[in-house]
Amino acid sequence: MLAYQHAYHAGNFADVHKHLALHAVTRHLLRKESPITYVDTHAGRGLYPLAAMETDRLQEYRDGVEPVWAARHALVRDDAPLLADWLAALTEAQPRSGTLTHYPGSPWWLSRAIRQQDRLTLFELHPGEHRHLESQALPPQARRFHEDGPQGLVRRLPVPTPRLCVLIDPSYERKAEYAETAQTLQRIAAKARHAVVMIWYPLLPAGHHHGLLEALRTAGIDKLWRSELVHHAAGERHGMYGSGLVVRNPPWGLDTELSAAMQRLAPLWGRGARHSGKWWTTE
Ligand code: SAM
Numbered sequence: 001m002l003a004y005q006h007a008y009h010a011g012n013f014a015d016v017h018k019h020l021a022l023h024a025v026t027r028h029l030l031r032k033e034s035p036i037t038y039v040d041t042h043a044g045r046g047l048y049p050l051a052a053m054e055t056d057r058l059q060e061y062r063d064g065v066e067p068v069w070a071a072r073h074a075l076v077r078d079d080a081p082l083l084a085d086w087l088a089a090l091t092e093a094q095p096r097s098g099t100l101t102h103y104p105g106s107p108w109w110l111s112r113a114i115r116q117q118d119r120l121t122l123f124e125l126h127p128g129e130h131r132h133l134e135s136q137a138l139p140p141q142a143r144r145f146h147e148d149g150p151q152g153l154v155r156r157l158p159v160p161t162p163r164l165c166v167l168i169d170p171s172y173e174r175k176a177e178y179a180e181t182a183q184t185l186q187r188i189a190a191k192a193r194h195a196v197v198m199i200w201y202p203l204l205p206a207g208h209h210h211g212l213l214e215a216l217r218t219a220g221i222d223k224l225w226r227s228e229l230v231h232h233a234a235g236e237r238h239g240m241y242g243s244g245l246v247v248r249n250p251p252w253g254l255d256t257e258l259s260a261a262m263q264r265l266a267p268l269w270g271r272g273a274r275h276s277g278k279w280w281t282t283e
Helices: 013-029 053-058 065-070 072-077 081-092 106-113 127-134 149-155 176-191 209-219 254-269
Strands: 036-040 047-049 102-104 119-123 142-145 163-168 196-203 224-230 242-248 274-280
Touching: 013 065, 013 081, 013 106, 013 163, 013 196, 013 224, 013 242, 013 254, 036 106, 036 149, 065 072, 065 081, 065 254, 072 081, 081 106, 081 254, 106 119, 106 142, 119 149, 127 142, 149 163, 149 176, 163 176, 176 196, 176 209, 176 242, 196 209, 209 242, 224 254, 254 274
Parallel strands: 036 119, 036 163, 119 142, 163 196
Antiparallel strands: 047 102, 196 242, 224 242, 224 274
16 A cells, blocks of 8 residues: 655645754764765655645645745744754755745755765655656765665665665554564664664654554664654644654764754744654663
8 A cells, every 4th residue: 555645745844843853963974074875765756846736735834844934034043053054955945046836855855965975775665756756866876766665775784884874754554664663773773783763753643653662662772862843732633743753873962953943943833832852761
């Protein structure tokens, strides 16, 4: 079953949370010269025009990136270098500067981060989504595979570069994906102990993400930082009420930097929005 298409949700609050965190992670990793392999196990299309039929249908970006874009001048003036840098990148993604018409997906953010010595591996299983991804202009170090991402990644471990950074961003169409994602992290940790791994999960009234967290706890994986954005009260609207991330081996300082940036953004999404970040132990 592969029915999910990210274009329906592009630029929503979860995308902002996830891609701001991804950008923060890559900024930290780029401080050292040693080569990095980036792997995006669930890549999606790469770039989303907001006027596309799918994105226009739900217009989730209106409650996600749009208020952030509208407040960008004030946010940049604030002493918030991560946000200023992220907004500069978002501006770069716009064909006409000054107008928000496109929202960049994870392959775009990672492509922007890679240097000559780095590699980027993108997996996308949905045939239509993969065709969109194939049509994106990406740097020569980027390779795209029409393949199961978690399996494809584990098969390719260990990677030839000294450092590895992985984004696992499933659509969770199947409930089993929560436990499978924990298993993927366990397999990565076994073969690449120092890998920086970011797992995204939705906060849903049904609380399915507890299955993922419980599976991580059972596996005993340590060095985890958890970042959660509650956008509105659970059950206030239909569907996802928040966005969660678990980061294994977070670069030093990521916790305070991302928390500070998210505290600046949360009020833009309404009085009920709030971010929490905490070191998370599996014991
Ligand atoms: N990471 C993207 C971003 O941030 O722009 C969004 C990804 S979207 C949440 C999940 C994507 O994973 C969908 O495009 C879906 O087709 C794809 N997908 C689902 N199962 C997959 C699998 N087993 N391997 C690779 N891709 C998969």
